[in-house]
Amino acid sequence: MREALHTNAFRLKAADEAIAAGVTSALAQASDCHRTTIYRWKKRRDEIASATSSSTVLKSGRRGPKVRFPDLEQRLLDWVEDMRRNKVRAVTTGCLLVMSIKLEPRFLDTRTEAAAVKYLRRFRLRNRLSIHRITHKGRRKRSEVQVVADEFGHSMRYKLETGSVLAGYDKYEHLYNMNQTSIYVDMNPKTTITFRGDRDVDVVQGMSENSFHAMQKNAYCDERVMLESIKEVWTPSVSFCRVLLLDSLKVHKMNTVRAHLEDAMTDVEFVPAGATMLAQPMDVAVMAGFNRECRELAGMGTDFRCDNS
Template sequence: MDRNRLTLRRVTTHGRESREDVFVRKAELCNEARKVIAESVLPLNPGVDPCSKVFNMDHTGSVAYTTANTTVEQVGVHLVPALTAGSNSQCITMTVLVRADGVMLPPHFVFKGQPGGEVEREVRSCVPPHVATYSVQENAWFDERVMLKWIEESFRFNATSYSVLLLDALKRHKMDSVSDELGAMGTSVHFVPPGCTGIAQHLDVGVMSPLKTHLRQTCAQAAVLNAMPTDSA
């Protein structure tokens, strides 16, 4: 196998399309976006870098706090306490928006809780609008209501004039209410074809994983600094 530059690899994706088919669909997506940029973005934004009018959005779920399985303790100690949040249920959804010129815009977080409840009041008191925007949803899901709020409070202020937005081909992204809202802003939406995420959705490939790691580390540090109650492991 070494002689023929072959190696055993774990399967990462399953699908009915070959690798060649996936690259063809990626090329079609790129050509479609280039056409819109050439025919609409450039004429309607004279003198502006077209890359500043091309946006990519992606979101991912994460657990803010995780239960500790190991810690450092003195030899011979039988009861080992762990500093945790008490459960693994503190989920959030993190939404990232970037421009094609490399500018990363303020994120949008979806916290688990009841809209208008205690969680929302607490978040409102500590999240300045210029740092991030947020929503509260029963399961921390990016549903239709949250998607529309993200458009109104985050995307609208960054996508002025005619623009292009690349999204995953999810049902909530294709809802009529979402399409109408983005269309009214002059935003041309293009969906990453199913199966092409690994080569066409750059946020998913190279950004989300380190961001989630950083988020968990930051939350863990905050838990220690805030001296949260300990749970027995």
């Protein structure tokens, strides 16, 4: 059976405080338990009070089911602590499930995967683990980036309103955006399981030294690929003057690339570096979904190819 974490006297004191001042996060933290536990103690206050004089714990039959693998939880918690030490690696529910099976091969013998996920949720609650969104320490504050994005937006609106040969809303039909994106099957998730109270929830960005796995040998954009894309994809579709938004990449600013775009009646504007998320929120959102679909297809072993366009 699980060892009792709190005595009846301790439970009774916490229940009385909950009745007097209500169930709060501060009370739960001081009692070293979850708020739902305080609610249960408050509801069973009379039963706890009657058992305090004769026993330090409640009756064993009311403390939950027997733990089938008592050593698994501590080993799993040690693994989470090791992974989150120095905020090095992200931990997901899928990671916990895989490690549970590795640490205890019989973990899924008598339970379904859905039941195992529910067990892992209770494991997180018992050990003060929660799911947090991964945050990175940027070199610039969001307010500073927002100023750059606003200035870029004002300059683009001025350019379209005063420099366009078209009038009305027709001018916006000639404003385009081109983007290249890398697709990594093993990209970090958006969230990670970590201990409550962590302020900076970061993970290492990068890969092992001299290690790179690609779905295609030439899944990149250099001068040759960019010129080929302009010649075969962009130029045939141009029938009138256009404005093209490009990221501030070295390959985009090459003189040869600019010259080919000018020959295709295209004026180029560059999105300020570091402000893509704010200056092009819809573009970033669309590419995120596209990357996710490609990773899922690759994970299922689907054979597919992406054109350079």
